[in-house]
Amino acid sequence: MDTYELVTRNAAEVVTEEEVRALADDPEGKRVYVGYEPSGVLHIGHLLGANKLIDLQEAGFDVVVLLADVHAYLNDKGSFDEIEEIAERMREQFLAYGLDEESTEFVYGSSFQFDEDYVLDLHALELETTLSRAERAMSEIKSGDSVKVSQAVYPLMQALDIEYLDVDLAVGGMEQRKVHMLARDVLPNVGYDAPTSLHTPLIADLESGEGKMSSSSGVNISMEDSTEDIAEKVNSAFCPPTRDPEGDLENPVLQIFEYHVFPRFDEVVVQRPDEYGGDLTYGEYEALAADLESGELHPADAKGALADYLDELIAPGRERLRELRS
Ligand code: IYR
Structure with a gap:
């Protein structure tokens, strides 16, 4: 299998094919990343992303896994202390699943997202983005029924992460695509390059074959299952x-x-x-x-x-x- 095939196998979408081809031509020293709101137990959706990371490591890329603690907090997933504790467990499960320890860097969002430069850039992005655009980007990620101001800040931070983690490719499930499209549109307005992304497919509900398998409803398979x-x-x-x-x-x-x-x-x-x-x-x-x-x-x-x-x-x-x- 050639490198481009390995990089894109089982991907639902790459944006853009030309950009991903250029990366696959010379993966040496290139960084790809995926971010997860910390969750105590990995489920099949996380593992789908991990499979792609393993492909990318095999292709020669360095992998960054963002433990998105601040994002989880903004998306109402618990107190900051609780989130920190489960983030550590998440890291251990990824390594046990088969991510290569040598070429995987785990980064906590809170380790750079409170820096002054980051926060100023975030405010610059807020000025460049309408509330309705931010809300649309979050439609498949947000928790709860109403939209909070925190959830409008969330996708803008996700866009900035790509820049601050200095990554060449952002990987995520198809539910992340609107955030990545927003990032492509708005980052150039604050002086950064439009990022390249790769999206993995969503697995249908196990019992009905409809829609998307979800950790919050229906049957899911997790690391905890006997x-x-x-x-x-x-x-x-x-x-x-x-x-x-x-x-x-x-x-x-x-x-x-x-x-x-x-x-x-x-x-x-x-x-x-x-x-x-x-x-x-x-x-x-x-x-x-x-x-x-x-x-x-x-x-x-x-x-x-x-x-x-x-x-x-x-x-x-x-x-x-x-x-x-x-
Ligand atoms: N939105 C992701 C979490 C996340 C992903 C990335 I890539 C970031 O830079 C920040 C957060 C989720 O739904 O888990």
């Missing part, structure tokens, strides 16, 4: 053998194979008793999806294999969490 929890959740997941003809439902089982399992394992073995045809081995996602669609692979067998692989991916983080709590 082997049995994972088996149970995957077993009851929506997994139609053929794609929805209308095209507005996703198959979350296939999505997790595509975005989580195949990037991390060279091949996937679906175990079946001999009387049902014996084991199936897949070197790539497309072959597994085609077998599910043709009926060669039964959804129950696909789910059994998915639960085993997910469990293997989650086990080191689960163990680390247990150690931290004891």
Whole structure:
């Protein structure tokens, strides 16, 4: 796989392709970053971002993970002290999941976001941005029903982070894209370059195949799940053998194979008793999806294999969490 392919595999969108190609041509010394509001336990959405970071490390980029403590505070996620404590746990889980310790830098937002230069630049951005634009940028990120002033400041700080962390590429889920588009528009107005970004897809709700899997509603898979929890959740997941003809439902089982399992394992073995045809081995996602669609692979067998692989991916983080709590 060439570097551009590795950098962009499983991405929903890159802005712009030309800019990302230029970075992929010469990754040496280039920095990419992703930011997360600290959360005590990683879930499958965080892990999707982590898979992309692992791809980028393999491609030769340096990775910065922003533990966005101030952002979490602005988005009403708890007291500042509580947020600090869970940020540390988040770092440990990312490392256990497989981020390379040598080329990953973890940075707390609070370590630079109170500096005078940062705050002055923030005020300059506030003058350049309408409230309605900031509100729109936050539509898929904000907590609660009403919009607080803090949540209008949030996307402007996220834009500035790109500059202050001196990164060449901002990575995030598709729910971050409006913030990155705002950053592209407004940073040049205060003398900075328009940033380049890469967005990872959203995984559909596990039980319905609709919309987006969420940590606040519906079923999610997290680092805290036991082997049995994972088996149970995957077993009851929506997994139609053929794609929805209308095209507005996703198959979350296939999505997790595509975005989580195949990037991390060279091949996937679906175990079946001999009387049902014996084991199936897949070197790539497309072959597994085609077998599910043709009926060669039964959804129950696909789910059994998915639960085993997910469990293997989650086990080191689960163990680390247990150690931290004891
Ligand atoms: N908006 C992110 C958190 C975040 C991301 C970046 I990239 C920042 O520079 C700051 C905050 C979230 O929804 O978790």
